[in-house]
Amino acid sequence: MKPPGIGTLAILGVAVVTAAVIGVMSVIILRAHQGAFIAQLTRSADQLSETIASTTHHDMLENRRDAVHREIVTIGRQQGIERVRLFNGTGTVMFSSDEAEIGRAVDKRAEACYACHAAGRPLERLSIHARSRIYRAADGHRVLGMIRPIANQPGCWSADCHAHSRGESVLGVLDVNLSLAEADRQIARDQRNLILLAVLAIAASSTLLWWLSRQLILRPVAMLIASTRRVAQGDLSTAVPATARHELGDLARAFNHMTSRLNEAQRQLAQADKLASVGRLAAGVAHEINNPLTGVLTYASFLEKRAEHDSETRADLAVIVRETKRCREIVRGLLDFARQTPPRRLPTDLNEVVRRARTIVTNQLALAHVGVELELAADLQPVPADANQIQQVVVNLLLNAADAMAGGDTPAGGSIRVRTSAVAVPPRGHATIRSATCPKGCDLLDSHVRLAGVPAIRVIRRVMDRESVVHLDPVYGRANHRASEACDEGVVAAYLCPACRTRLEVPERRCGECGAPVFGVQVARFGPAEWCTRKGCPGSRWEVLDAIGPQPYAQIKVEDTGRGITVEEMDRLFEPFFTTKGARGTGLGLAVTWGIVEGHDGSIAVESELGRGTRFTLRIPCQVLEPSGTEARAGRSVPMPDARGESVSGRTAPIAPRTPPHPAEGSQDGSRGAS
Amino acid sequence: MKDRCDVLVVDDEPVVSDAIRLVLGHAGFEVTVVFDAETALTHPALDGCRLVICDLMLPGLSGFDALKSMRRRRPELPIVMATGYATPEQEELVLAAGATAFLPKPFDDSELLTLVRHVLSRAPAAGEERKP
Numbered sequence: 001m002k003p004p005g006i007g008t009l010a011i012l013g014v015a016v017v018t019a020a021v022i023g024v025m026s027v028i029i030l031r032a033h034q035g036a037f038i039a040q041l042t043r044s045a046d047q048l049s050e051t052i053a054s055t056t057h058h059d060m061l062e063n064r065r066d067a068v069h070r071e072i073v074t075i076g077r078q079q080g081i082e083r084v085r086l087f088n089g090t091g092t093v094m095f096s097s098d099e100a101e102i103g104r105a106v107d108k109r110a111e112a113c114y115a116c117h118a119a120g121r122p123l124e125r126l127s128i129h130a131r132s133r134i135y136r137a138a139d140g141h142r143v144l145g146m147i148r149p150i151a152n153q154p155g156c157w158s159a160d161c162h163a164h165s166r167g168e169s170v171l172g173v174l175d176v177n178l179s180l181a182e183a184d185r186q187i188a189r190d191q192r193n194l195i196l197l198a199v200l201a202i203a204a205s206s207t208l209l210w211w212l213s214r215q216l217i218l219r220p221v222a223m224l225i226a227s228t229r230r231v232a233q234g235d236l237s238t239a240v241p242a243t244a245r246h247e248l249g250d251l252a253r254a255f256n257h258m259t260s261r262l263n264e265a266q267r268q269l270a271q272a273d274k275l276a277s278v279g280r281l282a283a284g285v286a287h288e289i290n291n292p293l294t295g296v297l298t299y300a301s302f303l304e305k306r307a308e309h310d311s312e313t314r315a316d317l318a319v320i321v322r323e324t325k326r327c328r329e330i331v332r333g334l335l336d337f338a339r340q341t342p343p344r345r346l347p348t349d350l351n352e353v354v355r356r357a358r359t360i361v362t363n364q365l366a367l368a369h370v371g372v373e374l375e376l377a378a379d380l381q382p383v384p385a386d387a388n389q390i391q392q393v394v395v396n397l398l399l400n401a402a403d404a405m406a407g408g409d410t411p412a413g414g415s416i417r418v419r420t421s422a423v424a425v426p427p428r429g430h431a432t433i434r435s436a437t438c439p440k441g442c443d444l445l446d447s448h449v450r451l452a453g454v455p456a457i458r459v460i461r462r463v464m465d466r467e468s469v470v471h472l473d474p475v476y477g478r479a480n481h482r483a484s485e486a487c488d489e490g491v492v493a494a495y496l497c498p499a500c501r502t503r504l505e506v507p508e509r510r511c512g513e514c515g516a517p518v519f520g521v522q523v524a525r526f527g528p529a530e531w532c533t534r535k536g537c538p539g540s541r542w543e544v545l546d547a548i549g550p551q552p553y554a555q556i557k558v559e560d561t562g563r564g565i566t567v568e569e570m571d572r573l574f575e576p577f578f579t580t581k582g583a584r585g586t587g588l589g590l591a592v593t594w595g596i597v598e599g600h601d602g603s604i605a606v607e608s609e610l611g612r613g614t615r616f617t618l619r620i621p622c623q624v625l626e627p628s629g630t631e632a633r634a635g636r637s638v639p640m641p642d643a644r645g646e647s648v649s650g651r652t653a654p655i656a657p658r659t660p661p662h663p664a665e666g667s668q669d670g671s672r673g674a675s
Numbered sequence: 676m677k678d679r680c681d682v683l684v685v686d687d688e689p690v691v692s693d694a695i696r697l698v699l700g701h702a703g704f705e706v707t708v709v710f711d712a713e714t715a716l717t718h719p720a721l722d723g724c725r726l727v728i729c730d731l732m733l734p735g736l737s738g739f740d741a742l743k744s745m746r747r748r749r750p751e752l753p754i755v756m757a758t759g760y761a762t763p764e765q766e767e768l769v770l771a772a773g774a775t776a777f778l779p780k781p782f783d784d785s786e787l788l789t790l791v792r793h794v795l796s797r798a799p800a801a802g803e804e805r806k807p
Contacts, residue, residue, distance in 0.1 A: 286759055286760045287758075287759040288759075290760075290779075291691055291780060291781075293780070294688075295688075295691060298691075298694035298697070298698055298781070298783060299694055301783035301785065302784040305784070324781065328781050335761075
């Protein structure tokens with residue numbers, strides 16, 4: 001059986017204590033009440049006996065015994081009066097409302113006389129308490145008896161009847177008996193009411209305690225337990241609502257802090273692990289391949305110099321030397337990728353790079369009956385790039401395209417189209433937030449959750465007391481945010497850092513669209529990026545980027561008519577060791593591509609349609625992007641163009657990677673496959 | 676001149692050692708090739724050669740250990756360490772351990788010749804190379 005919970009124990013404990021306290025209190029109150037009631041009755045009995053004594057006084061003096069008898073009988077018949085009687089000094093009943101006992105002698109030791117006669121000495125003056133007694137009548141009900149000694153007075157011994165001598169001190173005793181039956185019933189009623197009240201009080205306090213403990217302790221604890229279980233099962237994105245100001249709120253906050261740290265640590269560990277795997281593989285590949293490459297390169301270069309008079313052979317050998325050197329660069333690039341070394345960026349003509357890439361793959365593609373059509377822009381300016389790395393990217397994209405066209409249901413053969421162009425890309429809709437921190441410096445980028453391939457920005461949204469995790473779309477101006485819980489459109493929410501729970505709202509700033517407060521994150525080198533706190537409002541602002549304005553990029557598009565890429569594949573496209581080519585693929589091609597593009601501050605976007613084809617769009621900036629400074633820092637308000645986010649199919653926004661490996665960006669919309 | 680040796684090559688990959696022998700041989704150097712560090716350390720050519728080209732990753736005793744032993748035996752001898760896994764960290768390590776130069780694989784004939792000539796020109800016992 002499950003042991004009782006903390007709430008049950010608390011309720012039981014408080015119920016027992018409450019019951020004891022209320023019980024003792026009830027007994028004390030009942031006793032006091034009873035005592036006061038009896039005291040009042042005693043006084044009434046005393047007054048009654050006084051009244052009878054004074055009423056009968058003159059009749060006694062004048063020895064009108066019949067009148068005394070009548071009076072006593074009349075009074076004795078009144079309601080609540082049990083009996084009235086008068087003894088003489090020897091204990092004989094002289095008068096009584098119960099006529100049967102007239103003339104009987106009463107034992108002086110009997111209860112009615114005991115107070116005075118117990119010590120064997122008659123007393124003249126007794127206190128009211130000494131004169132009263134309570135006893136049970138034959139039928140069981142209680143009776144209050146009150147005696148009143150009748151003292152000898154001058155009128156008594158000087159009366160004509162001469163019934164009393166002067167020497168007697170007490171002439172008789174008046175005994176009034178009141179029934180306590182009604183009083184006892186009243187007391188029992190009070191007792192019942194009091195017990196009922198006590199039970200009600202115990203039940204009410206227990207219920208209140210149960211409710212309080214449930215609201216303040218049990219529910220938060222249950223949520224903590226559930227969250228702990230989720231964490232134990234590996235879900236480290238769990239957050240407990242931590243709105244309470246008391247210790248359990250502190251515990252929840254500490255718990256959230258712990259899981260967020262754990263999450264971060266695990267993420268870094270996974271990242272490090274992946275990088276270490278790539279590094280190990282790269283090292284192995286480098287060692288194994290570089291030895292045969294040494295042979296090829298040395299022999300080819302040696303022979304090239306010796307074939308002075310055979311220009312054809314010499315040209316062939318030059319190709320071997322050049323391509324072997326390219327292999328060398330690829331292996332070095334792989335090592336560099338694993339070690340995150342930046343590219344050697346020199347002014348490079350991307351058209352030339354594309355031509356060289358085509359030359360390299362022509363033979364291989366010819367085997368698959370795939371041709372390459374080039375459409376190279378004449379006005380393409382040189383861009384700072386590592387020519388070998390970009391060539392590697394293009395070769396890789398061409399080979400992937402050829403593979404996609406050769407396999408699957410589509411008939412082999414066709415043509416890959418490669419187009420270059422100079423484009424000006426506005427920040428809105430394209431620039432990607434590559435680093436995001438809260439005001440206290442916590443990293444908010446979540447490389448585990450990607451929106452259309454790009455690592456999202458993780459924040460906590462709070463509406464009333466409900467908290468949910470929101471992953472913000474890192475592409476500026478796009479609003480494909482994803483939330484763990486739905487929220488009504490138009491609601492203005494609070495936003496917090498998931499790690500340190502700092503509020504992210506920017507004071508004094510308002511949304512340019514709807515006027516609601518805005519919240520923001522810090523982007524390294526590029527100032528704050530801000531969003532509207534109103535759910536559904538597309539307002540966003542990234543002033544430094546707006547100030548920089550549209551940037552020139554060299555763009556390379558590689559389009560095939562292959563089998564296309566599924567949504568599942570799209571999400572993992574850039575992960576190291578992920579391949580759709582089975583044993584023929586290493587799963588490193590696009591991971592290396594990603595690293596290279598990242599190293600160039602460029603972007604790569606994928607659009608694909610199953611069965612129709614895929615288009616990769618590669619963009620390399622024509623200059624290294626830096627914040628323009630003055631204008632942006634002056635805090636100039638930049639009007640916000642309409643940037644309504646569409647549902648979750650990001651179509652053409654670029655990926656601007658920073659944290660390797662992974663991301664893919666793409667869509668599966670049916671309308672626009674590459675053709 | 677059979678016992679004469681200008682360059683001692685230590686590499687377990689015949690394709691590499693043969694290529695080096697070909698290039699340096701044509702440039703007029705007398706080349707001796709061994710395939711592991713143990714053989715190199717006991718080979719008479721070690722005492723007479725003017726240059727050693729040694730691979731870092733060798734079966735048995737590593738190129739790194741061989742470098743230290745050779746350096747102890749001949750403090751002035753130019754030793755070029757070659758490797759297929761060339762990183763700046765490796766280079767730093769190897770140079771700190773006493774290597775004269777670091778040669779990342781793969782290399783072509785002129786890169787090899789340039790390095791060899793450069794190293795020999797700076798060596799105390801630099802001699803003349805024979806023209807074929």
